[in-house]
Amino acid sequence: MKTLLFRASQVLSCQPQNGLFKRQNELNDLGLFEDFSIIIEDETITEISNKISTTDFKRFDLVFDCKNKVIIPGIVDPHTHLIFAGSRSDEFEMRVSGLTYEQIAAKGGGIIKTVNATRNASKEELKISGHERLKEALSLGVTTIEIKSGYGLDFNNEVKMLEVINELNEEQPIEIIPTFLGAHTIPNEYSQNREAYVKSITDSLIPYLSQKKLAKYCDVFLERSAFSYDETKDILKTAIKFGMKPKLHADQFNSLGGVSLAVELEVCSIDHLEVTNDADIKKLSKTDIACVILPGVSYFIKIPYSSARKMIDEGCIVALGTDFNPGSCMSQNVFLIMNIASLYNQMNLNETINAFTINSAYALGLSKKVGSIEIGKQADLIILNTNDYKNIVYYFGKNFVQTVIKRGIVVYERNH
Numbered sequence: 001m002k003t004l005l006f007r008a009s010q011v012l013s014c015q016p017q018n019g020l021f022k023r024q025n026e027l028n029d030l031g032l033f034e035d036f037s038i039i040i041e042d043e044t045i046t047e048i049s050n051k052i053s054t055t056d057f058k059r060f061d062l063v064f065d066c067k068n069k070v071i072i073p074g075i076v077d078p079h080t081h082l083i084f085a086g087s088r089s090d091e092f093e094m095r096v097s098g099l100t101y102e103q104i105a106a107k108g109g110g111i112i113k114t115v116n117a118t119r120n121a122s123k124e125e126l127k128i129s130g131h132e133r134l135k136e137a138l139s140l141g142v143t144t145i146e147i148k149s150g151y152g153l154d155f156n157n158e159v160k161m162l163e164v165i166n167e168l169n170e171e172q173p174i175e176i177i178p179t180f181l182g183a184h185t186i187p188n189e190y191s192q193n194r195e196a197y198v199k200s201i202t203d204s205l206i207p208y209l210s211q212k213k214l215a216k217y218c219d220v221f222l223e224r225s226a227f228s229y230d231e232t233k234d235i236l237k238t239a240i241k242f243g244m245k246p247k248l249h250a251d252q253f254n255s256l257g258g259v260s261l262a263v264e265l266e267v268c269s270i271d272h273l274e275v276t277n278d279a280d281i282k283k284l285s286k287t288d289i290a291c292v293i294l295p296g297v298s299y300f301i302k303i304p305y306s307s308a309r310k311m312i313d314e315g316c317i318v319a320l321g322t323d324f325n326p327g328s329c330m331s332q333n334v335f336l337i338m339n340i341a342s343l344y345n346q347m348n349l350n351e352t353i354n355a356f357t358i359n360s361a362y363a364l365g366l367s368k369k370v371g372s373i374e375i376g377k378q379a380d381l382i383i384l385n386t387n388d389y390k391n392i393v394y395y396f397g398k399n400f401v402q403t404v405i406k407r408g409i410v411v412y413e414r415n416h
């Protein structure tokens with residue numbers, strides 16, 4: 001199968017010099033080609049050229065005229081909690097009238113509310129809503145997504161969530177990276193015996209999930225209302241021993257040593273970082289750890305925005321994610337997140353695009369395969385219905401996605 005994307009007004013390659021990620025000034029460089037064509041053979045990008053003309057069309061099985069269009073890499077969302085049951089619209093109303101996210105959680109709402117609903121949902125119910133949300137993600141140009149468990153919080157329900165996540169990966173076009181987040185919060189039945197819950201994670205869940213290959217990553221929410229430094233270290237060290245890769249939710253409300261722990265354990269990514277101090281930003285800038293910032297959370301629950309500007313200037317590998325979940329970011333709109341990141345995290349437009357493609361692919365360990373448009377890479381790309389890429393960040397919340405190509409196959413086309 002040979003496909004030609006003919007003469008796009010702009011192609012943003014997002015190609016990194018070191019083949020893996022971008023930091024500092026390189027984040028400003030989108031690798032822009034004007035009036036270029038892309039050739040895809042089966043799953044792979046084989047040519048990026050300005051020498052193709054209409055007389056070449058007969059060599060191709062499929063031709064897309066990309067005049068007045070922009071082509072960018074498929075978006076990689078490296079942090080979501082996309083599988084959940086129930087709604088927290090009541091909590092949104094409470095927050096609108098002045099209660100904070102943490103106050104609501106302390107009253108028994110928050111994550112625990114979604115845990116109750118998710119425990120009561122069947123695998124089939126979770127799969128139906130999962131499919132709907134993945135369809136929405138695809139229509140927004142997301143071609144790779146990470147999804148966490150963490151609303152089961154007991155053996156059967158965490159396994160149920162991860163089975164759903166793995167089955168969804170087989171049943172629709174977006175590649176899903178499964179993450180085990182059994183350490184999301186302490187479930188009510190263990191509130192007086194937290195060691196026993198941590199033990200159930202380290203002694204039962206991690207060995208089982210590793211043996212069944214149900215999760216690539218293990219994540220922990222390091223926070224006063226969730227897991228302590230020592231508990232986090234214990235869980236992540238066990239996960240590493242069992243072959244899972246470590247990642248971390250840290251510095252969302254309180255700084256509890258998450259950055260030092262991330263550096264010590266060489267986590268793949270450290271996510272949130274809303275309250276990270278300057279010394280810790282410096283520490284991260286000296287590592288190859290991806291710093292995943294989540295502007296949608298700061299916006300939605302009105303907490304401080306991560307200092308992405310400082311992080312980038314210091315040399316951190318900054319990536320963007322949605323953190324889509326019912327409590328702290330009820331939006332899947334990656335373009336809205338880019339807009340928020342530029343206005344409130346002080347990232348410039350180019351940085352937001354690199355951060356949601358090549359750097360977010362790096363955060364998931366996938367940047368050799370996806371996240372940029374380069375010869376030899378997997379053909380994951382999106383055609384946008386605009387002739388200037390700046391519009392995708394400048395407009396807020398508008399979706400310009402016209403066509404999505406995953407592994408060389410057209411998997412979504414917008415009906416006009």
Ligand code: NIG
Nearest residue numbers: 110111221323325326327328
């Ligand atoms: O990333 N911080 C912890 N977990 C999620 C929120 C989950 C929820 O509220 O349901 C987050 O913000």
Ligand code: FE
Nearest residue numbers: 079081249323
């Ligand atoms: Fe999260």
